[in-house]
Amino acid sequence: MADSAPAQSDREIVGLALRAARKNAGLSTQEGAVAAGISVPLLGSIERGAHSLTSMSAGNLAQLPRAFGLSWRQFLSIIIPVYGDYLPYLREVAAPTEGQAVKLRRLRYAGEIGPSKPSLDGEAEVRAIPDFLDIEDYADEDLITLKVTGNSLTCADVKATIPEGSLALFHLRLPPQAGDVLLLWLEQENRSVLKVYRPGASGHTLLESYNGRQIPVVLIEDSPGIVQGVYVGHLSSGRRSQQIRRSGPAH
DSSP: OOSSOOOHHHHHHHHHHHHHHHHHTTOOHHHHHHHHTOOHHHHHHHHHTOSOGGGSOHHHHHHGGGGGTOOHHHHHHHHHHHHTTTSGGGGGGOOOOOTTOOOEEEEEEEEEESTTOOOTTSOOEEEEEEOOTTTTTSOGGGEEEEEEOGGGOOOHHHHHHSOTTOEEEEESSOOOOTTOEEEEEETTTTEEEEEEEEEOGGGOEEEEOOOTTSOOEEEBTTBOEEEEEEEEEEEETTEEOOOOOSOOOOO
Protein backbone atom coordinates (compact mmCIF):
# COMPACT_ATOMS: atom_id res chain seq x y z
CA MET A 1 0.00 0.00 0.00
CA ALA A 2 1.31 3.45 -0.88
CA ASP A 3 2.48 5.79 1.89
CA SER A 4 0.84 8.86 0.36
CA ALA A 5 -2.26 9.70 -1.64
CA PRO A 6 -3.26 11.94 -4.55
CA ALA A 7 -4.62 15.38 -3.77
CA GLN A 8 -8.29 15.36 -2.83
CA SER A 9 -9.13 17.46 -5.90
CA ASP A 10 -7.74 14.66 -8.10
CA ARG A 11 -9.53 12.00 -6.05
CA GLU A 12 -12.76 13.92 -6.54
CA ILE A 13 -12.37 13.70 -10.32
CA VAL A 14 -11.87 9.93 -10.13
CA GLY A 15 -14.92 9.77 -7.87
CA LEU A 16 -16.99 11.66 -10.45
CA ALA A 17 -16.01 9.13 -13.12
CA LEU A 18 -16.74 6.14 -10.89
CA ARG A 19 -20.12 7.52 -9.82
CA ALA A 20 -21.02 8.18 -13.46
CA ALA A 21 -20.07 4.59 -14.31
CA ARG A 22 -22.24 3.24 -11.47
CA LYS A 23 -25.23 5.26 -12.61
CA ASN A 24 -24.68 4.20 -16.20
CA ALA A 25 -24.75 0.60 -14.98
CA GLY A 26 -28.10 1.24 -13.25
CA LEU A 27 -26.73 0.45 -9.78
CA SER A 28 -27.95 2.24 -6.66
CA THR A 29 -25.47 3.12 -3.93
CA GLN A 30 -26.80 0.23 -1.85
CA GLU A 31 -26.50 -2.24 -4.73
CA GLY A 32 -22.98 -1.09 -5.54
CA ALA A 33 -21.84 -1.39 -1.95
CA VAL A 34 -23.27 -4.89 -1.60
CA ALA A 35 -21.68 -6.00 -4.88
CA ALA A 36 -18.24 -4.85 -3.71
CA GLY A 37 -18.65 -6.03 -0.13
CA ILE A 38 -18.18 -2.57 1.38
CA SER A 39 -20.37 -0.22 3.38
CA VAL A 40 -22.59 2.42 1.80
CA PRO A 41 -20.77 5.25 3.65
CA LEU A 42 -17.41 4.00 2.35
CA LEU A 43 -18.70 3.88 -1.22
CA GLY A 44 -20.03 7.41 -0.84
CA SER A 45 -16.68 8.60 0.50
CA ILE A 46 -14.86 7.08 -2.48
CA GLU A 47 -17.21 8.77 -4.94
CA ARG A 48 -16.75 12.13 -3.18
CA GLY A 49 -12.98 11.73 -3.17
CA ALA A 50 -12.89 11.85 0.63
CA HIS A 51 -11.48 8.31 0.88
CA SER A 52 -8.27 7.49 -0.98
CA LEU A 53 -7.92 4.14 -2.73
CA THR A 54 -4.37 3.99 -1.38
CA SER A 55 -5.82 3.17 2.05
CA MET A 56 -7.54 0.01 0.76
CA SER A 57 -5.98 -3.44 0.77
CA ALA A 58 -5.22 -5.08 -2.57
CA GLY A 59 -7.97 -7.62 -1.89
CA ASN A 60 -10.65 -5.00 -1.26
CA LEU A 61 -9.46 -2.94 -4.20
CA ALA A 62 -9.86 -5.97 -6.47
CA GLN A 63 -13.54 -6.19 -5.50
CA LEU A 64 -14.22 -2.47 -5.91
CA PRO A 65 -15.01 -2.47 -9.68
CA ARG A 66 -18.17 -4.45 -8.91
CA ALA A 67 -19.60 -1.41 -7.14
CA PHE A 68 -19.53 0.52 -10.41
CA GLY A 69 -20.50 -2.20 -12.89
CA LEU A 70 -16.99 -2.16 -14.38
CA SER A 71 -14.56 -4.86 -15.39
CA TRP A 72 -11.13 -4.76 -13.77
CA ARG A 73 -9.62 -3.36 -16.97
CA GLN A 74 -12.26 -0.66 -17.22
CA PHE A 75 -11.70 0.24 -13.58
CA LEU A 76 -7.96 0.57 -14.15
CA SER A 77 -8.47 2.85 -17.13
CA ILE A 78 -10.21 5.30 -14.79
CA ILE A 79 -7.96 5.22 -11.75
CA ILE A 80 -4.43 4.78 -13.18
CA PRO A 81 -4.08 8.37 -14.51
CA VAL A 82 -4.43 9.61 -10.92
CA TYR A 83 -3.38 6.63 -8.77
CA GLY A 84 -0.71 5.07 -10.98
CA ASP A 85 2.20 6.76 -9.18
CA TYR A 86 0.78 5.89 -5.76
CA LEU A 87 -0.20 2.30 -6.54
CA PRO A 88 2.55 1.31 -9.00
CA TYR A 89 1.62 -2.37 -8.99
CA LEU A 90 -1.58 -1.45 -10.85
CA ARG A 91 0.43 -0.65 -13.97
CA GLU A 92 1.61 -4.24 -14.14
CA VAL A 93 -1.94 -5.47 -14.67
CA ALA A 94 -3.19 -2.58 -16.79
CA ALA A 95 -4.72 -3.56 -20.13
CA PRO A 96 -6.65 -1.89 -22.95
CA THR A 97 -10.11 -0.69 -22.03
CA GLU A 98 -13.00 -3.05 -22.63
CA GLY A 99 -16.53 -2.01 -23.54
CA GLN A 100 -17.76 1.45 -22.64
CA ALA A 101 -15.34 2.39 -19.90
CA VAL A 102 -15.31 5.95 -18.68
CA LYS A 103 -12.08 7.53 -19.97
CA LEU A 104 -10.09 10.27 -18.32
CA ARG A 105 -8.60 13.25 -20.10
CA ARG A 106 -5.84 15.44 -18.74
CA LEU A 107 -6.81 19.10 -19.14
CA ARG A 108 -5.49 22.39 -17.83
CA TYR A 109 -7.10 23.58 -14.61
CA ALA A 110 -6.98 27.32 -13.82
CA GLY A 111 -8.48 27.26 -10.32
CA GLU A 112 -11.66 29.02 -9.20
CA ILE A 113 -13.36 31.79 -11.12
CA GLY A 114 -14.27 34.80 -9.05
CA PRO A 115 -13.12 38.29 -8.04
CA SER A 116 -9.42 38.97 -8.65
CA LYS A 117 -9.05 35.82 -10.70
CA PRO A 118 -6.00 36.32 -12.94
CA SER A 119 -6.11 35.89 -16.69
CA LEU A 120 -5.46 32.50 -18.26
CA ASP A 121 -2.22 33.55 -19.95
CA GLY A 122 -0.02 32.00 -17.27
CA GLU A 123 0.76 28.39 -16.53
CA ALA A 124 -2.08 26.19 -15.31
CA GLU A 125 -1.84 22.83 -13.60
CA VAL A 126 -3.09 19.71 -15.36
CA ARG A 127 -5.87 17.56 -13.93
CA ALA A 128 -7.68 14.45 -15.07
CA ILE A 129 -11.41 14.60 -15.76
CA PRO A 130 -13.79 12.01 -17.23
CA ASP A 131 -14.43 12.40 -20.94
CA PHE A 132 -18.05 12.98 -21.98
CA LEU A 133 -20.16 13.84 -25.01
CA ASP A 134 -19.89 17.62 -24.77
CA ILE A 135 -16.11 17.67 -25.14
CA GLU A 136 -15.14 14.47 -26.94
CA ASP A 137 -14.62 16.26 -30.28
CA TYR A 138 -12.43 19.02 -28.85
CA ALA A 139 -8.64 18.88 -28.58
CA ASP A 140 -7.14 18.91 -25.08
CA GLU A 141 -5.07 22.03 -25.81
CA ASP A 142 -8.24 23.97 -26.69
CA LEU A 143 -9.94 23.32 -23.35
CA ILE A 144 -9.50 24.67 -19.85
CA THR A 145 -11.39 23.86 -16.64
CA LEU A 146 -12.47 26.15 -13.81
CA LYS A 147 -14.21 25.64 -10.49
CA VAL A 148 -17.35 27.80 -10.51
CA THR A 149 -18.01 29.60 -7.22
CA GLY A 150 -20.90 31.74 -6.08
CA ASN A 151 -18.86 34.88 -6.65
CA SER A 152 -18.83 34.22 -10.39
CA LEU A 153 -22.53 33.43 -10.79
CA THR A 154 -23.75 36.97 -11.39
CA CYS A 155 -26.06 36.10 -14.26
CA ALA A 156 -29.36 34.27 -13.87
CA ASP A 157 -28.87 32.50 -17.20
CA VAL A 158 -25.43 31.34 -16.07
CA LYS A 159 -26.88 30.00 -12.84
CA ALA A 160 -29.46 28.04 -14.79
CA THR A 161 -26.76 26.56 -17.02
CA ILE A 162 -23.86 25.91 -14.63
CA PRO A 163 -24.66 24.82 -11.05
CA GLU A 164 -22.54 26.41 -8.32
CA GLY A 165 -19.57 24.26 -7.39
CA SER A 166 -19.36 22.68 -10.83
CA LEU A 167 -16.17 22.00 -12.71
CA ALA A 168 -16.87 23.98 -15.89
CA LEU A 169 -15.08 23.54 -19.21
CA PHE A 170 -14.34 26.37 -21.61
CA HIS A 171 -13.11 26.26 -25.21
CA LEU A 172 -10.38 28.84 -25.77
CA ARG A 173 -10.83 29.25 -29.54
CA LEU A 174 -14.48 28.53 -30.30
CA PRO A 175 -16.31 31.51 -31.88
CA PRO A 176 -19.12 32.60 -29.51
CA GLN A 177 -22.74 32.39 -30.58
CA ALA A 178 -25.72 34.29 -29.20
CA GLY A 179 -26.74 32.80 -25.88
CA ASP A 180 -23.34 31.24 -25.12
CA VAL A 181 -21.87 31.62 -21.64
CA LEU A 182 -18.49 33.34 -21.93
CA LEU A 183 -15.54 33.51 -19.60
CA LEU A 184 -14.62 37.19 -19.64
CA TRP A 185 -11.60 39.03 -18.22
CA LEU A 186 -12.37 42.66 -17.31
CA GLU A 187 -9.10 44.58 -17.37
CA GLN A 188 -10.32 47.69 -15.55
CA GLU A 189 -11.90 45.63 -12.77
CA ASN A 190 -9.06 43.08 -12.64
CA ARG A 191 -11.39 40.09 -12.47
CA SER A 192 -13.03 37.35 -14.49
CA VAL A 193 -16.79 36.93 -14.82
CA LEU A 194 -19.25 34.61 -16.51
CA LYS A 195 -21.79 36.34 -18.75
CA VAL A 196 -24.24 35.42 -21.51
CA TYR A 197 -23.22 36.67 -24.94
CA ARG A 198 -25.58 38.85 -26.97
CA PRO A 199 -24.30 40.37 -30.24
CA GLY A 200 -24.52 44.15 -29.88
CA ALA A 201 -25.07 47.03 -32.26
CA SER A 202 -22.15 48.30 -34.36
CA GLY A 203 -20.22 45.13 -33.71
CA HIS A 204 -19.89 45.73 -29.98
CA THR A 205 -19.86 42.73 -27.67
CA LEU A 206 -22.72 42.80 -25.17
CA LEU A 207 -22.71 40.52 -22.15
CA GLU A 208 -25.89 40.58 -20.11
CA SER A 209 -26.29 40.02 -16.41
CA TYR A 210 -30.06 39.56 -15.98
CA ASN A 211 -29.48 40.71 -12.41
CA GLY A 212 -31.52 43.86 -11.86
CA ARG A 213 -28.77 45.41 -9.77
CA GLN A 214 -26.12 44.95 -12.46
CA ILE A 215 -25.80 46.57 -15.86
CA PRO A 216 -24.70 44.69 -18.98
CA VAL A 217 -21.03 44.60 -19.90
CA VAL A 218 -20.35 46.27 -23.25
CA LEU A 219 -16.89 45.71 -24.69
CA ILE A 220 -15.66 48.84 -26.46
CA GLU A 221 -12.32 50.63 -26.62
CA ASP A 222 -13.02 52.60 -23.44
CA SER A 223 -14.07 49.44 -21.58
CA PRO A 224 -11.55 46.78 -22.58
CA GLY A 225 -12.12 43.15 -21.87
CA ILE A 226 -10.89 39.83 -23.12
CA VAL A 227 -13.13 36.89 -24.00
CA GLN A 228 -11.11 33.99 -22.64
CA GLY A 229 -13.34 31.05 -23.47
CA VAL A 230 -16.76 29.71 -24.47
CA TYR A 231 -18.55 27.34 -22.09
CA VAL A 232 -18.95 23.83 -23.53
CA GLY A 233 -19.92 21.66 -20.55
CA HIS A 234 -19.53 20.91 -16.86
CA LEU A 235 -19.34 18.17 -14.27
CA SER A 236 -21.42 18.50 -11.13
CA SER A 237 -22.29 16.09 -8.31
CA GLY A 238 -21.30 13.07 -10.34
CA ARG A 239 -23.45 14.02 -13.32
CA ARG A 240 -22.30 14.72 -16.81
CA SER A 241 -23.65 17.98 -18.12
CA GLN A 242 -26.30 18.27 -20.77
CA GLN A 243 -25.15 18.62 -24.37
CA ILE A 244 -25.32 22.33 -25.14
CA ARG A 245 -23.46 22.71 -28.42
CA ARG A 246 -24.76 20.83 -31.46
CA SER A 247 -22.01 21.83 -33.84
CA GLY A 248 -18.86 23.85 -34.14
CA PRO A 249 -15.18 23.47 -34.94
CA ALA A 250 -13.22 20.99 -32.89
CA HIS A 251 -10.13 23.20 -32.93
